[in-house]
Amino acid sequence: MTTTITGSTTAVQGAMARVDSQPVSLGRAVKSEWIKWCSLRSTWAVLGAAVVGMLAVGLIIGFNTRHLTGNQDANDLASSAPLQGFFLGQLLIGALGVLFVSSEFSTGMIRSTFAAVPRRQPVLWAKLAVFFVITAVVMTIATVVTFLVSQAVISQSRPGFSLSDPGVWRYVLGTSLYMVLAGVIGGMIAWMVRSTPGSLVSFFALIFVVPQLFSLFGSTGKHIAQLFPSQAGEAFTVAQPEAPHLSPGAGVLVLCAWAVAAIVAASITLRRRDA
Template sequence: MSTATTDAPAALPIPRTAVDSQPITLARAVKAEWIKWRSLRSTWTVLGAAVIGMLAVGLIVAYNTRHLTGNQDANDLSSSATLQGFFLGQLLIGALGVLFVSSEFSTGMIRSTFAAVPKRLPVLCAKLVVFFVVTAVAMTTITVITFVASQALIGHYRTGFSLSDPGVWRIVLGTSLYMVLVGVIGGMIGWMVRSTPGSLVSFFALLFVLPELLSLFASTGRHIAQFLPSQAGEAFAVAQPESPHLSPGAGVLVLCAWVVAGIVAAAFSLHRRDA
């Protein structure tokens, strides 16, 4: 008696769903940071306040100095007089740099960011690129507009300055460059301190408190203070900076050195510390 045997059907392969995974690149990290920037109302609010403040202060200074009097300060009659709004602008752009970084640590979003981009240096670079490009465009544009508008107001009453005058472009572009680089320093402080209040206090101390403390030590302190970010910036952004001061070229180099040192310190902090 024979028994018929039937072969069991072969198991069918389980289909696998293809996952379209794309490599992490700096360009994609920059795109992600740009989306964050666009979606945060606070970034536009602070940046808008800096833009409006620059123009408002410039027009106020122009109106108050439209007539020559004997008791006016020399700085109020210089080519950089109507750009004094940068004193307010540096505060706002510096705070913007801090908030763009520290707000993610405050909300815990930084964990999601590092989960999406495990290598932390691209995140730092992406935030830096977005912040630098946006603030550079905004501050350069409003600085030129402020200078032209305020000098046009002065021109109705007396002779003012024009962009073609010697040294004016250096002051106009130097003013915007100073605010942008100070904002970058604020951002790097945000990476290192991580707390928004602590970062803001550290930023204000570096820009304003430390120079005042050094000024208490007579000429030695003042000579040291000229190498701080605020004093170095004034060397190329102000027509008649306080003495002693660096040359405009040396001021740019010193401020850039502060920026580079901040980026290196922030990168080292990211490498050594967890989110």
């Protein structure tokens, strides 16, 4: 009996010695988050809906403006017109950012994640990196294709715009950047709120409700509303944003400031609160 137990113990120890124990690193955390992204059908579904929404709105605008009439809005005829699907895209990408984070809290998987990565901060950076890269690539392709397809529809009936025209690349890449950063802000809100419904409500309030409330308070309120993400984004994604508005460069800086502030706040919250 002693011989059998000793032999079993030796076998277990030998098997454990062969296990490749690797330290936690940011690269391995990124790989883990990539696997989580790929395993969740909801992430691809929401991202796909954003792409389809962009294309659908672009085609509708192209079809409706292929003939010039006297009652068309100026923004519907501008070079940025086909990209107005970002009004829907910002909601979907923002919701995607929320779900990518909050889903782990709602299922309790976050405890396993933090057990595997006790320092926690690499989890935040890994999720941010995976989300940013995937959405940036996909939405940039979507905005370029949307612009080209819409202009192809328009050019069948009248002259349209091309990517080489002044300001077009700013609208195309700016639209993608705005949606991606809106998603980053949504994800950081989820790190702080940790509830999917609460995070979504907070995100929608920040993007839509609060700026509109400020706009009700005269010129001062409208100037304050410019400093919120949605109106800062419009400053560099729309050819003729509503007045008053920031300059395109200022709009980019304000939006990036919101994203950085959200990341810092989420990082601080993550260090101070338990899972």
